[in-house]
Amino acid sequence: MKFFLDTAHLDDIREATERGLCDGVTTNPSLLAKEDGDPREIVREIAKIVDGPVSAEVISTETDGMVREGLEWAKLASNIVVKVPMTMDGLKAIRIFSSQDVATNCTLIFNAMQALAAAKAGASMVSPFVGRLDDIQSPGMDLVAQIVKVFKNYGITSEVIVASVRGPMHALRAAELGADIATIPWAQIQAMLRHPLTDSGLERFLADWEKIRER
Numbered sequence: 001m002k003f004f005l006d007t008a009h010l011d012d013i014r015e016a017t018e019r020g021l022c023d024g025v026t027t028n029p030s031l032l033a034k035e036d037g038d039p040r041e042i043v044r045e046i047a048k049i050v051d052g053p054v055s056a057e058v059i060s061t062e063t064d065g066m067v068r069e070g071l072e073w074a075k076l077a078s079n080i081v082v083k084v085p086m087t088m089d090g091l092k093a094i095r096i097f098s099s100q101d102v103a104t105n106c107t108l109i110f111n112a113m114q115a116l117a118a119a120k121a122g123a124s125m126v127s128p129f130v131g132r133l134d135d136i137q138s139p140g141m142d143l144v145a146q147i148v149k150v151f152k153n154y155g156i157t158s159e160v161i162v163a164s165v166r167g168p169m170h171a172l173r174a175a176e177l178g179a180d181i182a183t184i185p186w187a188q189i190q191a192m193l194r195h196p197l198t199d200s201g202l203e204r205f206l207a208d209w210e211k212i213r214e215r
Contacts, residue, residue, distance in 0.1 A: 001174060001175040001179060001180065001181065001182060002023035002024065002052070002180060002181045002182075003016075003021050003022065003023055003181075003182060003183075003184060003189060004022070004023060004024040004025055004026050004052075004053075004055075004161065004181050004182070004183040004184070005022050005024075005025045005026070005183070005184065005185070005186055005189075006025075006026050006031070006163070006165070006183040006184055006185050007025065007027070007031055007185055007186060008025075008027045008031040008032045008034065008035050008039075008042055008043075008046065009031075009034070009035060009186070010035075010042070010045060010046065010049070012185075012186035013025060013046055013049050013050060013186075014049055015186065016186055016189065017049055017050060021189055022050055022052070023052045023181070024050060024052035024053040024054060024055075024181070024183075025046050025050050025052075025053075025054045025055065026054075026055040026083070026105070026127075026161070026163070026183045027042075027043060027046070027054070027055060027056055027057065027083075028055075028057045028083065028107075029057060029059055040076065043056045043073070043076055043077075043080070044076045044077060047076060047077035047079050047080060048077070050079070051079070052079065053079055053080075053081045053103065053105075053125075054077070054079055054080055054081065055080075055081045055082075055083040055105045055107075055125075056073040056076070056080055056081070056082065056083060057082075057083035057084075057107065058070050058073070058082065058083065058084060058085075058093075061085075061087070061089065062089050063089040063090075063092045063093045063096070066084055066089065066090065066093035067093050067096050067097070070082035070084065070093065070097055070102065070104075071100075071102070074102050080103075081103040081104060081105045081124060081125065082097055082102055082103065082104050082105070083104070083105045083107050084097070084104050084105070084106055084107065084123075085106075085107055085108050086106050086107065086108050086109050086110075086114045086117075086118060090106065091117060091118065091121045092121075094106060094118065094121040094122055094123050095121045095122055097122070098121065098122025098123075099122075103124040103125075104122070104123045104124050104125070105123070105124065105125040105126075105127055105161065106118035106121075106123040106125070106126045106127065107127045107129075107163070108127070108129060109126055109127055109128045109129065109147075110128070110129060110132070110133060110143070111143065112143060112146040112147050112150055115128060115147045115150070115151075115158075115160075116147075116150055116156075118158070119151065119156045119158040123158050124158060124159065125158060125159045125160075125161050125180075125181070126147065126158055126159070126160055126161065127161040127162075127163040127183070128140070128143050128144055128147060128160070128161075128162065128163065129163050129164035130143065130144060130162055130163070130164055130165065130166075130170055130174075131164035131165060131166040131170070132164050133164075134166065140164070140170070141170065141173045141174070141177070144160065144162055144173075144174060144177050144179055145177050147160050148160055148177050148178050148179060152178075159180035159181055160179045160180050160181065161179070161180065161181040161182070161183055162174040162179045162181065162182040162183070163183050165182055165183065165184045165185075165188065167188065167191075167192075168188070168191065168192035170182070171184060171188075171192055172192075
């Protein structure tokens with residue numbers, strides 16, 4: 001399973017990339033608003049740091065605006081993926097982008113039929129939001145399991161991005177289910193790679209090595 005960083009913070013992206021833990025990046029207007037500077041320049045810089053896909057989201061709600069904004073995003077770098085909301089206008093925009101070989105990430109997906117519709121429209125990726133479903137007492141990972149199964153049944157090549165990840169168990173379950181990607185904040189990736197037994201084991205090895213040096 002690939003790790004995408006869910007951030008627009010350049011330092012976090014550089015840190016993760018240096019450790020081989022950044023296969024791509026997903027941004028959105030909220031994440032870009034947290035950073036200083038022109039959003040276009042930030043996305044352009046992210047695309048230079050990261051070899052993999054970098055999602056940049058349209059803010060228009062009607063098809064013509066989505067297409068216009070998406071094509072502007074796509075001009076920034078060859079690895080830009082246009083992020084489009086799961087709406088009727090969004091599906092039409094995805095269809096247009098697909099006809100022009102522009103990669104897309106259909107976002108804000110909350111049921112399997114939305115994911116299937118996005119794939120049929122030509123979305124390169126689909127993003128079910130598991131944490132937000134959990135928030136309303138609907139198991140988000142059940143949706144991921146449904147989408148993975150449906151796509152496997154029909155040989156659908158659109159990648160499944162598990163989004164709105166709230167902790168290590170979401171990421172682990174996504175990998176168990178065969179999701180292609182989990183998009184996760186850098187702090188959460190670091191947290192899920194820490195373990196107290198790793199820390200105590202390292203302390204023990206270093207202490208024993210000091211005893212050897214003192215002989």
